[in-house]
Amino acid sequence: MFFEGYGYHGTSFEQTYRCYPASFIEKPQIESGDKIIMPPSALDRLASLHIDYPMLFELRNAATERVSHCGVLEFIAEEGMIYMPYWMMENLLLQEGGTVRVKNVTLPKGTYVKLQPHTKDFLDISNPKAILETTLRNFSCLTTGDSIMVAYNNKKYYIDIIETRPSNGISIIETDCEVDFAPPLDYKEPERPAPTIPSSKASAQVPESPTEVEPKFSPFLGVGRRLDGKPLKQEPTSTSTSSAKDKQPITTTGGGRDSSGPSSQSIASRQHQGKLVFGSSVKNTQKETQKETQNATAKETKKEEPEKKEVPKFQAFTGRKYSLKG
Template sequence: MFSRRYYSTPFERTYECYSSSFIDKPELENGDNVIMPPSALDHLASIHTDNPMVFELYNPATQCKTHCGVLEFVAEEGTLYMPYWMMQNMLLQEGDTVQIKSTALSKGTYVKFRPDTMDLFHLSNPKAVLEKTLRSFTCLSTGDCIMISHNNKKYYLDILETKPASSISIIDTDCDIDIALPSNYKEMQGQKLNQEKKFVPFMGKGRKVGENSASQASRNSMMSIKESEFSSKSSTRLNHAPKGFSSFSQDVAEGLPREDSKKATQKVFQPFTGRRYSLRE
């Protein structure tokens, strides 16, 4: 006949810890609960532990400590499964040793969070999202960094302050929530302003790609030289006549005898002078 064992000492055990990836319980990541062996339930039932059950987790190698609840008692003996983000908080690797013991916490009345980025503030109602996701949590401790999931996106939040104690229970209690700006908020705003100042549209002179101010000045100088050369040449030459008419330059006319030069000059077609010319003239 089965008989229940009764324990007079508080529950305290040492287990090898593994993340939720070692057990088919993906919901374990959405909260602060762990999965313990059936023997733990037997012990806890015998000492009449209050519900909800709350536990203290301790990493003897790094002296990191936090608190958690329990989801189920289906783990293999000697094994504890916990959220991966909680293992990161406690600097635990897969298979490391962790100590767990039962404890009691005061009901929380206040908690202040600080997200690591501004992403949480981009939601339409950040506080409502927090209140909903925190229903999967049992307790909170000052100094911890928790992870919440919303619409398949993960948000990491530092716990800056909890009242009335440094660790509190948030089950069946009214708890005020505050959300602080990220610690690097001023730095991010400064970087944003610097990026906006770098680009000023529609300023300065138009230039070709790869052209600097020196090459622009050189090009302007060459243009002015060519313009002066063109004006001096055009002043010593006559305009070309329309197609079908013969034209003589001043240089050619000067090479003829005076009378021939005079006649040649007179026979040069000059448009829009008011005089008429004949092709037989």
């Protein structure tokens, strides 16, 4: 089987291989790390180039231009073939027997990495950081955009590499690296309760009640009654007409009387009604009204008092005298 020739560019190594998952050989341990298995010929050429250790490689899918980084575990694969973890083939969008370009690289030591679990179940583990540290011991490097797999308690947890510093690919061998976690992909923020409005603001938002309109003064509009209890023969005129008459201008004539003033007939009618009387006969009318009221009250008291029965007066004995002697 013939493959593309090996590249020699100074101290670099670059070769194209066909890749297969680790399930094709009896090496299941490589699924829990980022190391691949290469053929023995690759080791000979790497040794002749005086490659620095640990050996790190860049993996590139020529069809999709997806890039990742890895280390090497052994050189026991068949010529022209490499074996890699299945999760790494998923990151590179590679199928079984797909071609991948392998190139040796030197990566800086990482100082910071930010991780994001796919599910919040990973955070429910008693000590997720300890499990992560144990898993990362099998890793040589991390690449921004990859999704690594953490196996624990017969369950697989996938974690995204969101950010790496100081570059997109870092080495985590013998280095102190700060690890930060982002909220899981399936995490949902709890619903916040509706904010309560303080009493001061609530009172300010309540619309003010309309101010009550004070009632205006209105004059007495009832019906007049006589002091002697007799009914009125004529309804009294309204206050509006009287006020209108009061407001009319007064013109005087040569006799000293008002031409617009009340006539003698109206004066007489008002006298008969028991109201105030204008003119020279005021005193006479007052006396007459007093006499009429006195007579009326006297008649009413007589009617109200029940008739008294005449009691016979005492009379002396007027009969005949009789003696006992006969």
